[in-house]
């Protein structure tokens with residue numbers, strides 16, 4: 001591909017565009033360093049945990065660590081696609097996106113190292129649904145962008161990456177983490193990291209919603225592609241949550257005397273279901289616009 005012209009030479013950056021605004025937010029709010037988080041108390045808390053309590057944290061860490069690593073490794077085709085399509089502001093924003101994901105990956109690896117469990121292989125905590133989404137569906141749909149610029153390819157990539165992985169699984173994970181460990185007054189280091197992560201993921205989600213919405217505005221065929229794919233992925237997305245909650249129930253709820261947690265895993269299941277509906281509704285809102293141009297005008301005031 002050769003360049004025909006340069007946007008910052010012949011006109012300028014589109015300062016009011018939604019993705020430029022997100023880039024500004026990322027520069028301002030994304031300044032944190034996993035290496036500066038103090039995990040001293042986390043190490044003490046972990047050492048004082050019973051085996052049952054550890055079985056609550058380790059599957060969550062295994063899910064988060066694998067998930068963050070997957071999204072770090074798999075984002076590049078989306079960056080290249082936006083660059084190929086001449087979307088400069090999207091490409092600029094995605095440069096922060098990839099940096100964020102790399103920091104998230106560092107956070108969970110660093111946490112395992114700092115509390116002294118770096119030699120434990122947590123792979124066995126990845127169930128069938130987790131494997132289907134993170135080992136197969138996510139990389140396949142992202143890799144497809146290397147050779148396919150179609151709306152269907154873009155919608156499916158953003159749906160599995162931003163809506164399912166970030167919008168449902170990660171959000172449910174943060175929520176559960178806080179419900180379990182914040183309430184119990186444990187693991188302040190990783191909880192601080194999760195607060196940073198949550199803020200970063202808010203921006204990532206905005207990118208995903210906007211990207212899908214652009215294709216859905218004025219295009220019912222594309223809307224159907226989105227909805228059908230969400231429904232196709234839902235059993236495995238829920239399967240990830242079901243696996244974690246079942247483990248929790250076996251280890252903790254039925255043996256509550258030996259743990260200090262006060263968390264009803266049904267709340268986690270309900271939370272995930274609610275996220276699924278919220279993500280669908282967010283994309284649904286784009287249907288009222290005639291096209292992507294009209295959508296962008298509205299977004300400018302919304303972001």
Ligand code: FE2
Nearest residue numbers: 068100101104
């Ligand atoms: Fe992340």
Ligand code: FE2
Nearest residue numbers: 101166201204
């Ligand atoms: Fe993310």
